Structure formats: C-alpha cells, structure tokens
C-alpha cells in the first residue's frame with residue numbers, strides 16, 4: 001500500500017504565510033514513492049493553491065467542511081466550495097473540533113458522506129481521550145466513532161475514506177518519544193482494519209490508516225515501518241516547511 005503523509009497546520013497561517021510556506025516547501029527534495037498532502041485553513045486555500053500551481057505535490061486538503069452545499073448556514077463552507085480549490089481531501093472529526101466545537105459522531109458522519117458525494121476524500125479522525133485510555137475503553141470508543149462515521153460511505157474508488165487514529169493523549173506532547181509507541185498504535189490499527197474489513201469486505205483491506213500524535217522527523221520512520229501503519233497525520237512538525245520536507249524524506253528511510 002502506498003504510504004501517505006498529511007500535514008495538519010491546524011489554525012496556523014493566513015494567506016500570506018501559507019503562500020510563503022508553499023514556496024519554501026516546493027524547493028524541498030521530496031520522495032516520489034509516498035503521497036504528501038497539506039490540510040490548509042479555508043481562508044488560505046486560494047493562496048496555497050496559487051503557489052502550488054499545476055504541481056501535483058503536495059495534495060491540497062482542508063480541515064473542516066459543512067454537510068450542505070449551500071443555504072442559510074452562516075460561517076460555514078460547503079464541499080462544493082472546497083471543490084473549487086481542487087481540494088483532494090478534507091479532515092473530519094478531528095478531536096480538537098469534537099472538543100472545542102462540540103462535533104458529534106452524527107455530524108462527522110454527515111460531513112464525511114457529503115464530501116464523498118462531492119468527490120473529495122474524507123479523512124476520518126478517531127481516537128480516545130486520556131480518561132478513556134486509562135479506563136481501558138479505547139477500543140470501544142474508536143469502534144463507536146468509526147462505525148458511525150463510515151455508515152453512509154462507500155469503501156472503494158477515488159473517494160474511499162482514509163482513517164486517522166489520533167490518541168488525544170499523544171497529540172502535541174512536544175516529546176520525541178510519543179507516549180503512544182508504534183507498537184501501541186499498531187494494535188489499534190489492527191482493530192480498525194478488522195472493523196473496516198467487516199464493513200467494506202475486500203475494499204476495507206485497502207483503506208489507508210494513518211497514525212497521528214507527536215510524529216516528527218526522528219520517529220516517523222519507526223511508525224511507518226510498523227505493520228498496519230499506512231501513513232501519518234502531522235501537526236506541530238509540519239509548521240516549518242523545511243522540517244516537514246525532512247520528515248517526508250525520513251519517512252522513506254524506513
């Protein structure tokens with residue numbers, strides 16, 4: 001399976017900084033045998049897109065979407081609007097949106113389905129918080145989030161979903177050794193794969209499962225060389241374009 005690395009800038013970089021980031025990143029030597037994408041704030045999509053031009057790397061993605069294509073939904077952005085920027089993928093259900101914006105499993109499911117209908121790949125984020133982790137509820141929580149999100153989706157074709165397992169207790173720790181080791185992540189990824197295969201049959205084998213949580217240039221190879229880990233979703237370590245370039249190169253030394 002071809003691996004994929006996605007940068008999630010979160011709420012960083014307006015149009016000017018996004019354009020500058022892209023211009024530096026485009027000078028980076030990048031591996032050809034992995035996919036690379038950047039999840040960009042909506043307001044910076046135009047600037048990023050114009051800095052990338054016709055280049056196919058990196059893929060342009062968004063971090064959030066609404067589930068209707070137009071209407072009286074003040075402040076929201078529709079899948080059709082994202083499509084105008086040739087957005088290839090969009091994150092849904094990131095734990096920060098679930099926590100700060102009150103996104104529910106039901107909302108995440110509607111967003112994922114609306115994206116697929118518009119021809120955009122949803123990247124569905126799942127993951128347990130520290131309390132659920134300590135109580136031994138991780139498998140149960142992730143299963144609930146995942147089954148709800150993929151309920152109305154098809155599992156194959158160009159808009160097949162990607163899944164990102166992001167244990168909340170391992171996000172932005174700033175430590176080189178993430179509290180969620182590649183081995184810990186692998187166990188959860190195996191569980192996710194089992195659920196996907198049950199739901200989608202053969203197509204479930206090909207859905208890429210990314211790990212996210214304190215991935216950096218030093219540890220990315222350890223994650224990506226572990227079985228069942230098909231990619232990484234990277235927050236902090238993607239904010240510097242040269243460091244992110246290094247991270248992408250380090251990923252393939254595995």
Ligand code: 13P
Nearest residue numbers: 008171172213214235236
């Ligand atoms: P960090 O890489 O900063 O831990 O963030 C992970 C994340 O939330 C990516 O979506």
